[in-house]
Amino acid sequence: MATETSVHQAMLAAVPHLRAFAISLSGNVEYADDLVQSALMRGLENLDKFQPGTSMQAWLFTILRNHYYTELRKHRREVEDPDGAMAEKLAVLPEQGSRLDFTDMQAALARLSPEQREALLLVSAEGVSYEEAAQICRVNIGTLKSRVNRARTRLAELLALDAEEDLGPDRLVKAALLTHTP
């Protein structure tokens, strides 16, 4: 029973991570919560397949993104989001003078391919190792690294982080807030 409890605790601890991942992956808070819910339910149903000693969070991430891709293939809806329509639906991101323009970030993320987006989110935002991210995404590590690389480059383009411009005035303010030292 102690094991059962700790399993549930591990799942509970993973929930904020799963949500952040699902929201930034899908660009839609409500849908993201549905994704998390179904991942948790699938996890609970398949607990016998979870290997003790491995990362519960990584396991749930795998379940969530597999389900996300199945749904994507089924519906083929708003996969790419060239006009940022998906990002516009965002309800969670408050305008209340947050330091960063999260809407810009979400809109830019929405324009990456899903594969690049998930790779980048796992490695650069969630902080998962390349190895673990490769397992979650079911690709080899070289492919994963490449996706992260390309995603970063593309995202920098989309956010107009131009090396030559040396971060324009607007960016500089943000950069300063991020303790960017010259």
Added chain:
Amino acid sequence: MVADSLKAGTLPEEPDGLEDGQSVDGEPAPEPTLPPRIAAYLGEQLQAFYAHLMSAPVPDRLVQLLEQPDRKGSASDGD
């Protein structure tokens, strides 16, 4: 004639599908690289964005999902 010369000097075959950095002959596809400063700034932005999402309160329905399971043995606590 033209065909011959074409055959002889055909361009080396470029396999498609290198987009994901698949390597041919073990040679890694050239990767784009960001200037370190931009990369660092981008990383910080991503993390701040993600941290913001993480800090949002988790909807009850998700928490309840994980609290309900067992525990139905004793019906002692009924709120």
